[in-house]
Amino acid sequence: MxxxxxxxxxxxxxxxxxxxxxxxxxxxxxxxxxxxxxxxxxxxxxxxxxxxxYAGRPADAVRRAVPATRPTVELVYAGELNAYSTEVLQGLLDAGQEMDVAVVVSMRRHGQRRSGSGRPSAWASELAAAGRRAVITVVDELTSSDLTALSRAGLPLVVIDPVNLPHVDVTSVGSTNFTGGLSATQHLLDLGHRRIAYLGGPATSACNQARMHGYRAAMDAAGLPVLPEYVRYGGFLHEDGLVQGGVLLDLPERPTAVFAGSDETAVGVLEAARARGLRIPDDLSVVGFDDTELARLSSPALTTVRQPLQEMGKVAMRTAMRLAADEEVESHHVELATELVVRQSTAPAPAVLRAHLASSGG
The missing domain is CATH 1.10.260.40 (lambda repressor-like DNA-binding domains)
Incomplete structure (x- = not known):
C-alpha cells in the first residue's frame, strides 16, 4: 500500500x-x-x-519543534579514527568552540547502512528531527540518494576530502592534491631517483586520483615512463603500505623510491622495507602525504606533503554554518595549499650516492 x-x-x-x-x-x-x-x-x-x-517534515518545521539550544553539526567519519581524521577533528572542534557550535560524531564503515532505519531518507529525517543544523562528512562515499535525502530534510552538507563527487553542487573542502603529488615526485627526481613507485588509496578516490596525476605529470615532464607494476592502490592504511609496499619491494627490479598517498601507508612501506633488510633512506626513499603526528614520530622521521588538516576542519565548519544560515559561499570546492616537508626518509638514489662516494674517494 x-x-x-x-x-x-x-x-x-x-x-x-x-x-x-x-x-x-x-x-x-x-x-x-x-x-x-x-x-x-x-x-x-x-x-x-x-x-x-517518507522524507519528514520541512526543515523549518523540524527546527521549530526542537528547543532552542546550541547549534549542532553531525560529523560523519567513514571508518575508524586515525592520525589523519584526528587532526581534522581537532580543527572542527576548535572552530565549533569559537562559533559556539556543538559537534556530534558518528562513524560508519564503507558500505554500512547509515542507521537502524537504513534508508537515506530515514537517516536524514532522524538527523533533522534531532536538531542538526548541517552535516559534515570525512572521506565518505556519498550517493545521489544521500544528497537528495539531506536536501529534502533541509540539511546542508560539506564533504572533507571526498571519495567521490556524485553532484557538481556538493560543497567540499580539500587540498591541492595534484600539486602535492607533483612536488613529492619532483623531490625524488631531484635526488636522482628514476625508479619511483606510487602507492595510493582507492583507485576511484578523487583525492587519490589528483595525487596520482601529479606523480604522473612529474614523471612525464622528466621523460620517464610510469611502469604499470609501479602503481599500486590500497586504502590509505598502514596495512596497505605493509602489503602493497611488499609487493613493490619484491619486484625483480624494485623501485628506489616510493611516494605513498598517506603517512599511514608510508609507515607501512617503511616496515615492509625493514622486513626485507632494506635501509631507509640508503636503500629506499619514502615520501608520505598529510604530515600527521605519525610522520614526525616515525623512524626515520618521514618526508611528507603537508595538508593543513586542522584548517580544513575549520573551513568545513565555517562553511557548513554559513550554508545552514542560507548564506552564499564563494565556492563549492575549496582547496587549501599543500607543502613539501623534507625530513630523514629521503636521500639521493643509491646509484647517485655510490657515484658521489666514488668521486669523493669515500
Missing amino acids: RPVPTKDGRPTLATVAAAAGVSVATVSKVLNGRSDVAPATRGLVQELLEQFD
Missing part, C-alpha cells in the same frame, strides 16, 4: 500511521527518536517509512 500524497506529492504521517495500524502520534514519536515506543512497533513504522520514502 502506498500512502496518499499531499498536494506537493509527499506522503503524510496519517497514511503511514494507517498502514502501520498505529496513531499519528506514534509515528511522530518514531521520527523524533522517542524511546516510549515498543521495539516491534518502532521496527514496523520504520520499515513503512522506508517503503514510503
